[in-house]
Structures are given as C-alpha cells and as structure tokens.
Amino acid sequence: MEKKLSSVAKSFTPSPIQELSHFAQRCNAINLAEGFPDFPAPIHLKIAAVSAINSDFNQYRHVQGICEHLARTTKEMHGFDVDPQTDIAICCGQTEAFAAAVFAVIDPGDEVVLFDPSYETYEGCIRMAGGIPVYVGLEPPYWSLDSDKFMGSFTRRTKAVILNSPQNPTGKVFTKDELEIIAGACCRRDCLAITDEVYEHLTYENIKHKSLASLPGMQERTIITSSLSKTFSVTGWRIGWAIAPAFFASAIRNIHVKLTDSAPAPFQEAALTALRSPPDYYESLRRGYESKRDYLVELLAKIGFQIQFKPQGSFFLFAELPKNSSLSDVEYVKELIEQAGVVAVPGCGFFHTNLSSEKPSQVSCNYQKRYIRFAFCKSDATLAAAAQKLGELQLGVSSQ
Incomplete structure (x- = not known):
C-alpha cells in the first residue's frame, strides 16, 4: 500500500532530532538533543491551566x-x-x-x-x-x-x-x-x-x-x-x-x-x-539560561570542542568538533552515545543542498560535518551529570 502515499509524504523521513530523543529515552541516556526543558514549568502557569480545566474551559x-x-x-x-x-x-x-x-x-x-x-x-x-x-x-x-x-x-x-x-x-x-x-x-x-x-x-x-x-x-x-x-x-x-x-x-x-x-x-x-508575567521574570529567565550556556561552553571546551562563537540567543550551542578529531559529526554523536550515554544532534541535519538550480550547489562543505548541536535548556542536575560523563572521555571519543 506504500505506493498509495502522496509524493510529498514519500519525500519526508522521520525527524533525526526526535529519533535521537526517543533513543535517549530507550537507553536512559542524557538528552542534550531535543530542545525542551526537563525542569518544571512555572508553578503559576500550571495552577492557571488546572484552574481553567476545572472551570470547564475545555x-x-x-x-x-x-x-x-x-x-x-x-x-x-x-x-x-x-x-x-x-x-x-x-x-x-x-x-x-x-x-x-x-x-x-x-x-x-x-x-x-x-x-x-x-x-x-x-x-x-x-x-x-x-x-x-x-x-x-x-x-x-x-x-x-x-x-x-x-x-x-x-x-x-x-x-x-x-x-x-x-x-x-x-x-x-x-x-x-x-x-x-x-x-x-x-x-x-x-x-x-x-x-x-x-x-x-x-x-x-x-x-x-x-x-x-x-x-x-x-x-x-x-x-x-x-x-x-x-x-x-x-x-x-x-x-x-x-x-x-x-x-x-x-x-x-x-x-x-x-x-x-x-x-x-x-x-x-x-x-x-x-x-502577564512581570519584567523580572524575563530577566531571571535570561540570566538562568546564560549561566547554563556558559557552563556548557566551558565543559565542551575542556574536552576539546572549538567554540569560537558563543550563542547570542536561543538555548542551543552549535559546537565545532575538536581539531584532532577525524570523525564526522554523525560518527562523533554515535561515540558520545556509546561511550558517555549523552545524546546530541549531528549538525549536518541543519545544512541543506540547494535543489533550485539545474546543478545542485555543493553546500556539503567539510565544515558542514564538523558541528554538533547541544541543547542547554536542561536542569542543573542534568547538565552536571552530562559534565561528569563527558569529562570521563578525556578526548577518547575523538582519538579512536
């Protein structure tokens, strides 16, 4: 029955980000792949949502x-x-x-x-x-x-x-x-x-x-x-x-x-x-994420990642592989999962080939296989656990 699918449906494949997130759940790995916080939502929002349900806004x-x-x-x-x-x-x-x-x-x-x-x-x-x-x-x-x-x-x-x-x-x-x-x-x-x-x-x-x-x-x-x-x-x-x-x-x-x-x-x-949250909510949010960003930057730099550009916004860090790594981004992520139990996203999934011209441009430059995306929208406990596991690598993942 697969031939009954539309051409658009046939062109889509599962999201590698969600697949990696599901893999992290199955093997109890630390998920620094998918961009969702693993800490509780603000309590006043949860109270408001429960109140709305109980008030029959359904x-x-x-x-x-x-x-x-x-x-x-x-x-x-x-x-x-x-x-x-x-x-x-x-x-x-x-x-x-x-x-x-x-x-x-x-x-x-x-x-x-x-x-x-x-x-x-x-x-x-x-x-x-x-x-x-x-x-x-x-x-x-x-x-x-x-x-x-x-x-x-x-x-x-x-x-x-x-x-x-x-x-x-x-x-x-x-x-x-x-x-x-x-x-x-x-x-x-x-x-x-x-x-x-x-x-x-x-x-x-x-x-x-x-x-x-x-x-x-x-x-x-x-x-x-x-x-x-x-x-x-x-x-x-x-x-x-x-x-x-x-x-x-x-x-x-x-x-x-x-x-x-x-x-x-x-x-x-x-x-x-x-x-309706007050201005200090947003300021506290920024300070908290900036601290998490700096923590992850320092952590990855210690194990050899090249970080010339610190994120100016969002809660993602796009880190370049260590200079002495002969692995591609996909290979490196596999090693991270197997050796450290930490899941991140290979950067190649965010780069694309321009198919609008008769001869597709060769955007698959070497640097496009040299980046990994880490999400730092995680609890301090999660980031600390990731730090411990990654610290144990001692660059072993990039020297094999």
Missing part, C-alpha cells in the same frame, strides 16, 4: 485577551501598532503558525530564501506548499551574512524570505546591519518575510532582539510567528501565534481552522497568566 475557544496582550507587547518591544481584532491568529504552537503562514502565501513554483544552517521544519512546510527552498549559507564560525551571496539568491520567482533570529541551531542573533540588508532586499524585490521569533526573550550579554517587521517598509510585508513554548517552558502546550497585516492574518486563521480548528482551550486561558 471546548473550542479563541481567547481574544491573548491578542490584546500581544498587541501591547509588540508596541512596547518593537514600536509598531498591531490591531488585536484583525492582525493576530492564535495557532497550535509556532510550528502550525509557521506552516499556516507558508500555506497562506506560497504557490507551487514560488522560491523561498532561507539561511543555512536552519531548522528542519521550514523546508518541509515550503515543499508541502509546492514552493522551492533556496538556501543562502551563513559564514562560519560567526555565521555572518554575505550580502552579495544573499542578493544573488533572488530571482523573478522569489516570493519570500524566512528569518529565524535568535537562530536555531547556531544561537546567532542577526545584527542590525544584516536585518537592514534583508529588509532592503525584500522592499526592492517586493518580497514577503516570514519570521520565527520564538526565542525573542532568550538573548544574552545585553543583546536585544529586534524584529524584522520593525524596520522601515517591513511591517506590511512581514508575518511574525512565535509561541509560549520556549519563554515559559511549556513546549507541550502548543499555544502559538502569527502577527501580520489583516489580510495575511485572516488567511492564516482560515487555514488554521481547516487544520486544527482551535488551539487547546485551557492552555489559552493559562497563556493570559504567562503573558
């Missing part, structure tokens, strides 16, 4: 108060006005908001520019819509944007640019100059932008997140997607949103209703409690 529901709060915070953070009645769509997590945004604007044959490395979900959504992903490689080790390379990626078929900042997997926060390059290209080429800003509150060393939509000429051509998941340690709640001009937001809502009808009702109620 049917289809759309909580307008979420939109009103998001409109206020968007104005405070980024300086532009959003109409809570028309410009926001509540979805089942950022993932669905992003997918619905892509389905709302991409037609078969449209080209979509992405930055490489990038999170795996983006390409899947584009291909399901019939679009063609076009990758622009960021320059290691600081993952800088080459403006000439970026501008050279545009053709008459380019419809949109995808931007994730702070970025998964690298932890890069795009600079103001880089954002201006992207915005200028979108305006000159009359292209849209779809942004993933789910790590907007997780930036370090006084770096501030700046939304692409806040730049001149960009609000009317940008769809922002984000969620509660990362900021409030509730990745299983699936409450996300898209913020966009009314005609885009309306289309996204219509698609969302066809896909899932509504986001989980009790968690929408609890989202109001989350979004």
